[in-house]
Amino acid sequence: xxxxxxxxxxxxxxxxxxxxxxxxxxxxxxxxxxxxxxxxxxxxxxxxxxxxxxxxxxxxxxxxxxxxxxxxxxxxxxxxxxxxxxxxxxxxxxxxxxxxxxxxxxxxxxxxxxxxxxxxxxxxxxxxxxxxxxxxxxxxxxxxxxxxxxxxxxxxxxxxxxxxxxxxxxxxxxxxxxxxxxxxxxxxxxxxxxxxxxxxxxxxxxxxxxxxxxxxxxxxxxxxxxxxxxxxxxxxxxxxxxxxxxxxxxxxxxxxxxxxxxxxxxxxxxxxxxxxxxxxxxxxxxxxxxxxxxxxxxxxxxxxxxxxxxxxxxxxxxxxxxxxxxxxxxxxxxxxxxxxxxxxxxxxxxxxxxxxxxxxxxxxxxxxxxxxxxxxxxxxxxxxxxxxxxxxxxxxxxxxxxxxxxxxxxxxxxxxxxxxxxxxxxxxxxxxxxxxxxxxxxxxxx
Amino acid sequence: xxxxxxxxxxxxxxxxxxxxxxxxxxxxxxxxxxxxxxxxxxxxxxxxxxxxxxxxxxxxxxxxxxxxxxxxxxxxxxxxxxxxxxxxxxxxxxxxxxxxxxxxxxxxxxxxxxxxxxxxxxxxxxxxxxxxxxxxxxxxxxxxxxxxxxxxxxxxxxxxxxxxxxxxxxxxxxxxxxxxxxxxxxxxxxxxxxxxxxxxxxxxxxxxxxxxxxxxxxxxxxxxxxxxxxxxxxxxxxxxxx
Numbered sequence: 001x002x003x004x005x006x007x008x009x010x011x012x013x014x015x016x017x018x019x020x021x022x023x024x025x026x027x028x029x030x031x032x033x034x035x036x037x038x039x040x041x042x043x044x045x046x047x048x049x050x051x052x053x054x055x056x057x058x059x060x061x062x063x064x065x066x067x068x069x070x071x072x073x074x075x076x077x078x079x080x081x082x083x084x085x086x087x088x089x090x091x092x093x094x095x096x097x098x099x100x101x102x103x104x105x106x107x108x109x110x111x112x113x114x115x116x117x118x119x120x121x122x123x124x125x126x127x128x129x130x131x132x133x134x135x136x137x138x139x140x141x142x143x144x145x146x147x148x149x150x151x152x153x154x155x156x157x158x159x160x161x162x163x164x165x166x167x168x169x170x171x172x173x174x175x176x177x178x179x180x181x182x183x184x185x186x187x188x189x190x191x192x193x194x195x196x197x198x199x200x201x202x203x204x205x206x207x208x209x210x211x212x213x214x215x216x217x218x219x220x221x222x223x224x225x226x227x228x229x230x231x232x233x234x235x236x237x238x239x240x241x242x243x244x245x246x247x248x249x250x251x252x253x254x255x256x257x258x259x260x261x262x263x264x265x266x267x268x269x270x271x272x273x274x275x276x277x278x279x280x281x282x283x284x285x286x287x288x289x290x291x292x293x294x295x296x297x298x299x300x301x302x303x304x305x306x307x308x309x310x311x312x313x314x315x316x317x318x319x320x321x322x323x324x325x326x327x328x329x330x331x332x333x334x335x336x337x338x339x340x341x342x343x344x345x346x347x348x349x350x351x352x353x354x355x356x357x358x359x360x361x362x363x364x365x366x367x368x369x370x371x372x373x374x375x376x377x378x379x380x381x382x383x384x385x386x387x388x389x390x391x392x393x394x395x396x397x398x399x400x401x402x403x404x405x406x407x408x409x410x411x412x413x414x415x416x417x418x419x420x421x422x423x424x425x426x427x428x429x430x431x432x433x434x435x436x437x438x439x440x441x442x443x444x445x446x
Numbered sequence: 447x448x449x450x451x452x453x454x455x456x457x458x459x460x461x462x463x464x465x466x467x468x469x470x471x472x473x474x475x476x477x478x479x480x481x482x483x484x485x486x487x488x489x490x491x492x493x494x495x496x497x498x499x500x501x502x503x504x505x506x507x508x509x510x511x512x513x514x515x516x517x518x519x520x521x522x523x524x525x526x527x528x529x530x531x532x533x534x535x536x537x538x539x540x541x542x543x544x545x546x547x548x549x550x551x552x553x554x555x556x557x558x559x560x561x562x563x564x565x566x567x568x569x570x571x572x573x574x575x576x577x578x579x580x581x582x583x584x585x586x587x588x589x590x591x592x593x594x595x596x597x598x599x600x601x602x603x604x605x606x607x608x609x610x611x612x613x614x615x616x617x618x619x620x621x622x623x624x625x626x627x628x629x630x631x632x633x634x635x636x637x638x639x640x641x642x643x644x645x646x647x648x649x650x651x652x653x654x655x656x657x658x659x660x661x662x663x664x665x666x667x668x669x670x671x672x673x674x675x676x677x678x679x680x681x682x683x684x685x686x687x688x
Contacts, residue, residue, distance in 0.1 A: 004544075007536065014536075282531065283529040284531045286527055288526060290506060
C-alpha cells in the first residue's frame with residue numbers, strides 16, 4: 001500500500017494547480033476569518049443634522065437641567081457621524097452613498113422634552129439600496145435611540161421620585177427664581193392630628209378636620225408605594241442569563257471551529273473522491289485489484305492519503321488563525337486528535353462519493369453538491385425552523401461527518417464542558433459506514 | 447512476421463476447462479475449453495457480444511466463472527487491458543517501477559531496465575506517459591503485464607486504438623515475446639490480424655467456442671475459395687447461424 005501512497009503523492013506533486021488550490025484555499029479562508037475576527041466591523045457612516053440652536057441643547061425639567069447632547073453622544077459610539085447643516089444635505093449624502101443613513105434632530109426637541117408631557121421626535125432616513133447594510137444601520141440607530149430613551153426615562157423617573165418625596169416630606173422648591181418652603185403631607189398629617197387632639201370631642205370642626213387628616217394619611221401611604229412603582233417602571237424587565245448546557249463557547253472560537261471544519265471537509269472529500277475516481281479513469285483499477293492490492297486496501301490508501309494531506313493543511317490553518325485569534329494552545333493535542341478523526345470520516349465519505357460517481361469530474365461536482373448542504377444543515381440553529389423540521393435536520397446532520405467533526409473541533413478548541421469522546425465515537429462509526437458504502441460501490445467500479 | 451500453421455500444443459502453458467459464465471438469464475460463456483502451448487500466439491475472434499472479453503477476464507482472474515477452471519491460476523498469468531492502464535502523470539520508468547513493486551518482483555530496478563530494453567523505450571524512460579503516442583503507451587501497457595515474467599500473457603484488443611504503423615510495431619514486439627517462449631492469447635475484432643499473426647484462432651459466438659484451429663483451417667472449414675479471410679470468417683459464422 002505504501003507504493004500506492006507514494007505514487008499518489010508523486011501525482012499530486014505533478015499537479016501544481018490542484019495542490020495549489022488545496023493549499024491556498026484553506027489558507028485564504030484562515031486569513032480572511034482571522035482578519036475578520038481580529039478587527040471589529042467598521043462604524044457605518046451616518047449623516048447627522050442637529051437643528052437645535054447653539055446653546056439650546058439643555059432643558060429644565062422638575063427644576064433640574066438636562067443636557068440632551070450628552071444622550072446624542074451615545075449614538076456616535078456605534079456610527080461615524082457626517083455632520084451636515086440641513087436635511088437636504090443629509091438626504092444628498094445618503095443618495096450619493098456617502099452615508100448609509102441620516103439622523104435629523106429637529107430644533108424643538110429640547111422644548112418638547114422640557115414640557116415633560118410631549119414626546120419629542122427625530123427623523124431617520126435609510127438607504128435601502130443594500131438591504132443588508134440598510135438593515136444594519138436601522139438596527140444600530142434604533143438600538144442607540146432606545147438607549148438614549150432609556151437614559152432620559154431614568155432621568156425623568158429620578159425627577160419624579162424627588163418630587164414625590166418633596167410632596168411627602170416637604171422641603172424647599174425653586175420656582176421662577178423664588179425658593180418656596182413646601183410643608184409636605186407627613187407634616188400636614190401631624191399638624192392635623194395635633195389640632196384634632198386640642199379640639200373638644202363635640203366641636204363641629206372636628207368631623208371636617210378628621211376627613212382631611214384621613215386623606216393626608218391615605219396619600220402618605222400611597223405615595224410611599226408610588227416611589228417604588230416609578231422605580232420599577234424605569235426598568236420593567238431585567239435579564240438574568242442562564243446558559244443551559246456546559247460552558248459558553250466564545251463566538252470567535254466557534255467561528256474558528258467552523259472555518260477549520262469546512263476546510264477539512266472540502267480538502268479531504270475532494271481529494272479522496274478524486275483520487276479514487278482517477279484510478280478508474282486511468283484504467284488502473286482493474287489491474288490493481290487483480291491480486292496486487294485488495295479493494296479494501298485501495299480504499300484505506302485513498303482515505304489515508306486524503307486524511308493525511310487535509311490534516312496537515314487543517315493543522316497549519318488552525319495555527320495560522322491562532323496568530324489572529326486567541327486560542328487555548330494548551331489544548332493543541334486535542335486539536336490534532338479531533339482533526340485526525342474528522343479527516344478520516346471525511347475521507348471515507350470522499351471514497352464513497354468517488355466510488356459512486358466513478359469519474360473525477362462527476363466525483364468533484366458531487367462532492368461540492370453534497371458538502372455544502374451538509375455544512376449548512378449542521379449550522380441550522382434550533383428555533384430557526386419548526387421542531388419537526390429541526391428533528392429531520394438533526395437526523396440528516398448525524399448521517400454525515402460535518403456535525404460531529406464540528407462538535408469535536410469545538411470541544412478540542414474550547415473548554416465547552418462537552419466530552420470529546422462522543423463526537424469521536426460518532427466519527428468512527430461514520431468512517432466505518434462510509435467505507436462500507438464505498439466497498440459496495442466498487443462492485444460496479446471497473 | 448510469419449504465421450506458421452500449428453495445431454493444439456503438446457506442452458501447455460494455459461488450460462481452460464468447461465468455462466461457463468452467466469449474467470442473470472443470459473449465458474455469456476458456455477462450456478468453453480482449450481489449451482495454449484508455450485510460445486504460441488492465439489487469437490480469440492468473434493462477433494460483438496460473443497464473449498471474448500468475458501473469456502479473457504476469466505482467464506485473467508478478474509471475473510470468476512460459474513463453473514470450470516483455469517490452469518495456471520490468475521497469479522501466473524500476465525494481463526494487458528484494452529485501454530492502457532497507466533498513470534499519465536508518472537514517467538514510463540515510474541509506472542514500470544510502481545507495478546514491479548506491487549507485483550513483488552525480487553529486483554524491481556532490474557525488471558524495469560529489462561522491460562525498457564525489451565519494449566525499446568529506454569530513450570523515453572523519463573517521459574511522462576501522458577506525453578507518449580498511443581503506440582508507445584500500449585507498449586508500456588504490455589511491458590507492465592510482462593513485469594512478473596508470466597508464462598502466459600493475455601491481451602484484450604491490443605491494437606484497437608492504434609494506427610497501422612503503430613500496429614505493425616506492436617506485432618513486432620509481440621512476436622519477440624512469443625519467440626522467447628511466452629504464450630499469448632489476444633482478443634481482436636480485426637480478423638485480418640488474426641489471419642496474419644495468430645498461430646491459432648478460437649472463434650466464439652454467443653458464448654460458445656465454435657472453432658479452434660489455424661486461420662487456414664478456418665478458411666477451409668468455411669468452404670469459401672477465392673475470397674479473403676474476413677469474407678471466409680463471415681461465411682463461416684453465417685453457415686452456423688450467427
